[in-house]
Amino acid sequence: MIKTTLMVQGTSSDAGKSLIVTGLCRILAREGVKVAPFKPQNMALNSAVTPCGGEIGRAQAVQALAANVPLQVHFNPILLKPNSDTGAQVIVQGKAITDMQAVKYHDYKKVAMTAVLDSHQKLVDQFDTIVVEGAGSPAEINLREGDIANMGFAEAVDCPVILVADIDRGGVFAQIVGTMELISESEQNRVVGFVINKFRGDVALLKPGLDWLEQRTNKPVLGVLPFLPGLNIAAEDAIDTQQKLDQVKIKVVVPVFSRISNHTDFDPLRLHPNIELTFVGPGKPLPAADLIILPGSKNVRRDLVFMHKHNWHNDINRHLRYGGKVLGICGGYQMLGELIDDPQGVEEGIGSSEGLGLLPLKTTLTAAKTLTQTQGTITINGNSTLINGYEIHVGQTDFTKPVQGFVTLDSGHTDGCISEDNAVIGTYQHGLFDNDGVIQLLADWLGISLAPQPSYQQQQNTAIDRLADAMSEHLDINKITSFIK
Numbered sequence: 001m002i003k004t005t006l007m008v009q010g011t012s013s014d015a016g017k018s019l020i021v022t023g024l025c026r027i028l029a030r031e032g033v034k035v036a037p038f039k040p041q042n043m044a045l046n047s048a049v050t051p052c053g054g055e056i057g058r059a060q061a062v063q064a065l066a067a068n069v070p071l072q073v074h075f076n077p078i079l080l081k082p083n084s085d086t087g088a089q090v091i092v093q094g095k096a097i098t099d100m101q102a103v104k105y106h107d108y109k110k111v112a113m114t115a116v117l118d119s120h121q122k123l124v125d126q127f128d129t130i131v132v133e134g135a136g137s138p139a140e141i142n143l144r145e146g147d148i149a150n151m152g153f154a155e156a157v158d159c160p161v162i163l164v165a166d167i168d169r170g171g172v173f174a175q176i177v178g179t180m181e182l183i184s185e186s187e188q189n190r191v192v193g194f195v196i197n198k199f200r201g202d203v204a205l206l207k208p209g210l211d212w213l214e215q216r217t218n219k220p221v222l223g224v225l226p227f228l229p230g231l232n233i234a235a236e237d238a239i240d241t242q243q244k245l246d247q248v249k250i251k252v253v254v255p256v257f258s259r260i261s262n263h264t265d266f267d268p269l270r271l272h273p274n275i276e277l278t279f280v281g282p283g284k285p286l287p288a289a290d291l292i293i294l295p296g297s298k299n300v301r302r303d304l305v306f307m308h309k310h311n312w313h314n315d316i317n318r319h320l321r322y323g324g325k326v327l328g329i330c331g332g333y334q335m336l337g338e339l340i341d342d343p344q345g346v347e348e349g350i351g352s353s354e355g356l357g358l359l360p361l362k363t364t365l366t367a368a369k370t371l372t373q374t375q376g377t378i379t380i381n382g383n384s385t386l387i388n389g390y391e392i393h394v395g396q397t398d399f400t401k402p403v404q405g406f407v408t409l410d411s412g413h414t415d416g417c418i419s420e421d422n423a424v425i426g427t428y429q430h431g432l433f434d435n436d437g438v439i440q441l442l443a444d445w446l447g448i449s450l451a452p453q454p455s456y457q458q459q460q461n462t463a464i465d466r467l468a469d470a471m472s473e474h475l476d477i478n479k480i481t482s483f484i485k
Contacts, residue, residue, distance in 0.1 A: 004124050005038075005159040006484045009134035009150050011175035015166045016197035016225070018059045019467060021133045022233060025067035026468040027477060028129055036127040037063030040116040041078040041135055041149040043088065045261040045298055046234075049390035053371045054094020055079060058264055059133070062234050065457075066464045069127075074119035078112050078148070080105070083259065083298050083347070093119060096369050109146040113156070116148050120157060129484050132159070139182035151187045160192045160483040168198035168227060173213055180217055192483050193222040195475060200227045223475030232271055233463045234264045246273035249448050253289040255312050256281045257303040257331075261296040262392070265329060268433035268456040275439075275450075282306075286315035290446050291325045294332025296392075296430065300365075301342060301353040304335055313356055325446055326358065326424045330393050333416065333426035337361035338400060346394055358424045359417060360400045369394050374429060376409035378438065380418070380445045385437030389429035391415075397428075 008024070010017040021037055028035040037060050048061035054073035064071050073094030080088040087101045090108070092115050100108060123130050136143070138150035146152065154161050165175045176194055183191075194213065199206065203224050210221045230244060252269055256279050263279075270277045280286055292315075297303040307313055316326060328336040337355040339362045344350065346365040355363075374389045387407065399417065406416030406427050416427030422445075432438050434456045443450040454462075471477065 003484055004128065005120070005130040005132060005157055006480070007132040007134060007154050007159050007161045009138050009154075009161050009163055011137055011139070011163065011165040011179045012169070013136050015137075015175075016164045016195070017133045018063070019197070019231075019233065020162070020164055020195060020225075020471070021131050022063050022066045022464060023467040023471040024131045024480070025063050026464050027472060028131070028481070029066065029068045030468070034069075034126075034128045035067045036069060036072075036123045036130050037067060037075050037133065038120060038123060038130050039076045039133040039135070040120075040153045041080065041112070042076050043080040043082065043135070045081055045259065046264050047079060047081070047262065047392060049371050049373050049392060050094060051373060052094070053373075055091050055096070055371050055392060056094065058234060058262070062460065062464075063131075063133075065460060066468075072123075074122050077115045077119035081261070081298055089298070094371075109148050113146075113148045113152070116153060117156060120153075134161075137179060138187065139179045141182065151183060151190075154190055155186065159190070161187075161190050162193055162195055162222065162480065163191050164195045164197055166197050167224075168200070172196055173209055176213060177216060180219075191219060193220040193479070195222050196224045198227045199224045220476075220479070222480055223471075225470060225474050228467065228470055231463055231467060232267070232459065233467065234267055234460065240267070240270065243270055243277065244273065245276060248276045249274040249450060250291065250443060250446060251276045251278070251287075251289040252291045252293060253278050253280055253286050254293050254295055255286060255307065255310075257295065257297045258282075258306045259298040259303055261298045261331070262329075262430050263295055265295065265430055265433065266293070268439065268459075271456070271459055272439060272450070272453055280312075282310055284310075286312055286319065288322075289319065289324060290448065291327060291442070292316055292319055294326070294328040294335055296329055297331030297335075299347050300331040300334050300395075301340055301347050301351070303331065304340070304353050304355070307335070316356065316358075320358075320423055324423075327442070328359075328424075328426040329432065330391075330428055330430060333359075333428060334363040334393075334395060334397065336424060336426045337363055337397070339363070340365065340395075359419055359426050360403060361397050361417065361426070362400060363395045363397045365395045367394070370428075374407075374409055374411075374415075376407050376411075376415070378407050378427075378432075378441065380406075380425070380441055381422070383441055383444060385435065385441050387429065387432060387435045387438060389431040389435075391428045392430060393428055
């Protein structure tokens with residue numbers, strides 16, 4: 001087997017693949033190993049922008065932070081961003097290639113595999129070790145033909161595989177044995193061991209089951225990772241709503257659109273002990289708050305319809321009448337304007353949609369996608385702070401009358417705007433709240449004082465270190481690393 005690459009697959013989605021890869025990247029980086037994360041194919045609406053202007057899954061950006069390496073498009077060569085129940089935008093090595101229905105993409109996998117293997121080889125040429133994250137489960141029978149995300153990739157590059165199972169779901173032994181039974185003999189042979197994730201209680205009580213599992217499969221259990229409460233590492237796709245609040249000083253509400261994207265923008269708010277962050281799903285009114293934030297969307301016109309269907313537009317207008325503030329980010333920024341025009345049918349079909357009319361702007365959707373990392377200064381009420389962010393959007397936004405800009409970019413351009421009554425702000429900048437001073441500046445805009453907190457990156461690094469420490473204590477790291485040495 002190839003000695004530079006180790007793959008982590010799971011018995012199901014959310015079994016812990018992302019976390020195990022993240023922890024292994026940090027453990028290896030601590031040892032001075034030049035390590036890179038890799039996910040052949042990712043399906044998610046949370047993404048990050050690389051320095052070269054490419055787009056990859058957000059989870060690989062977190063794993064790159066753990067590995068202490070700059071982002072590359074090769075960390076996630078295939079990214080699928082769902083834009084309907086049956087279709088997705090296909091991003092290959094950082095660039096959007098086309099929109100494709102699921103059935104058609106199944107036939108496209110042979111082409112996609114070429115990009116996957118090319119990116120993997122480029123990383124092999126640069127790094128000592130590649131830690132690979134699978135997708136879903138290798139035992140998904142309907143997806144096994146032409147697989148590029150799990151065993152299809154592992155077989156192609158001839159790498160060892162660790163299988164992770166989540167005991168918190170129940171039936172962990174059935175998960176593992178069932179998965180092993182449903183993969184081929186050659187795939188079974190490349191599984192080098194199991195990791196059981198999210199265990200609560202005394203591991204001694206689990207030992208009879210572990211002994212049985214090892215005898216049944218003739219594979220070692222490489223460790224049992226305990227449940228780690230409050231481990232706030234950015235989620236790959238699911239919205240994390242857990243909070244540990246102290247004294248609530250600011251209430252923030254985020255409506256969850258049908259195609260909400262980059263909701264990890266709000267993790268720094270969720271982690272602040274004085275900010276109550278509420279995600280509001282379909283069928284529920286937007287509650288009283290200090291600030292409503294309209295998030296990004298992969299299908300802005302459809303989500304405008306979604307917003308009206310649930311009467312959120314009226315909730316927003318009532319919120320403003322009572323003195324609340326509104327912030328729109330990316331797609332949410334476009335919705336705040338007067339019109340969204342789609343003359344080329346970029347989203348679903350040619351047409352136009354009336355916006356909320358809260359900012360003097362019109363957006364024309366275009367096939368070209370803006371992907372860039374940004375630096376600049378945001379200013380509210382004469383107070384300023386520096387930001388590093390990123391833009392991921394389609395569309396050109398133009399103002400219908402002169403406006404006060406929100407972000408002065410180092411490139412010399414201005415992004416976003418502030419309404420004349422100082423109640424509504426819109427911007428294309430993702431990652432706003434990752435910056436130390438932005439939360440404080442927005443609190444000042446709301447007329448509320450907040451004590452400074454550690455930066456979001458500091459909090460992420462602390463969480464990654466906690467994960468790596470737990471893995472070093474509870475997993476057989478020497479055994480695991482022996483598979484790649």
